[in-house]
Amino acid sequence: MNPGGRRLKQWLIEQIDSNIYNGLLWEDENRTMFRIPWKHAGKQDYNQEVDASIFKAWAIFKGKFKEGDKAEPATWKTRLRCALNKSPDFEEVTDRSQLDISEPYKVYRIVPEEEQKSAVVHQDPAGTFNAAFSQMMICFYYGGRLVGSTVTTHPEGCRISPCQPPLASGFLYGPDSLQNIRFPSADLIENERQRHITLKLFSHLERGILLRANREGIFIKRLCQSRVFWSGQDPQYNPNPCKLERDAVVKIFDTARFLQVLQLYQEGHYQSLEPTVTLCFGEEFNDFSTVKSKLIIVQITALNCQQLVDAVTARRSQYSSGNLEISDDMAGDQMARIYQDLCSYPVPQRASCFRDNLPIPV
Incomplete structure (x- = not known):
């Protein structure tokens, strides 16, 4: 369908299965929904290396960032959010998202x-x-x-x-x-x-x-x-x-x-x-x-x-x-x-x- 969307879906599933990103995990046993960390950069306990790691990885994958460039965690986050919103493969499940807790996250569903x-x-x-x-x-x-x-x-x-x-x-x-x-x-x-x-x-x-x-x-x-x-x-x-x-x-x-x-x-x-x-x-x-x-x-x-x-x-x-x-x-x-x-x-x-x-x- 959307070639870019297909690449995102395959890439994101691989990242979830890798278990190397803090807070990025499957929401259900059937692997139809997943959590993605969503901590605001303005929080006192915000750690760019941890909290922005999945967004940075997407920027690197898309060729928008390479080591040595100026770090822009807010831009990285916006790019992945835009990609998720645009892709027909994903749909945000707002009633499962938790944005007002110490380790906030959003939940997305993989659309069959x-x-x-x-x-x-x-x-x-x-x-x-x-x-x-x-x-x-x-x-x-x-x-x-x-x-x-x-x-x-x-x-x-x-x-x-x-x-x-x-x-x-x-x-x-x-x-x-x-x-x-x-x-x-x-x-x-x-x-x-x-x-x-x-x-x-x-x-x-x-x-x-x-x-x-x-x-x-x-x-x-x-x-x-x-x-x-x-x-x-x-x-x-x-x-x-x-x-x-x-x-x-x-x-x-x-x-x-x-x-x-x-x-x-x-x-x-x-x-x-x-x-x-x-x-x-x-x-x-x-x-x-x-x-x-x-x-x-x-x-x-x-x-x-x-x-x-x-x-x-x-x-x-x-x-x-x-x-x-x-x-x-x-x-x-x-x-x-x-x-x-x-x-x-x-x-x-x-x-x-x-x-x-x-x-x-x-």
């Missing part, structure tokens, strides 16, 4: 392959879509540094803001049914001046933005006072970042356009392809070369489309190496199912169609 396959594409006589089409990977960057990530799970969409909205405030903050996603704490920012300015920007982001994904694409609605700029999935198709107008519903990711570009990528006409949209809060955003200098960047990835890209990339790699015997049949089946379901959906050609059934009602 049969369960993954049945959840990918499923359409009924009513034409409703499976929740998988609403899943987005949302990553937060402060000053170019990855500080957090999460995967959306609500078909109705999500709200991204610095705070929990007041009760019964749908008119100002959007429907209560939306998944509420908060910006990571500014305490994660080491530079004092950058932290101060970011907190000031938060005060202009109170109402936040609304996001919703479906088979047509990803839609956004800006409610906050702060300016928000976005850059789409295809620089050749939409080269310049655009400013979001307040209270307007805007389609920032187009599934039909993605499928066209995916075909070109499969044929070798594109060097790379990422089904990701970038948002920049409070500052002008000219091009990707300036991303690291921005206070708040949020990147949104359509997970189903990312799985397609991963499968195509794996096949391109096999063809270029001439080694076709190692092709993953499961990856091919997954790709075919997602592709067929996406292509079978009649994407509207007129913008007015979106007004008839607003993807993000307020």
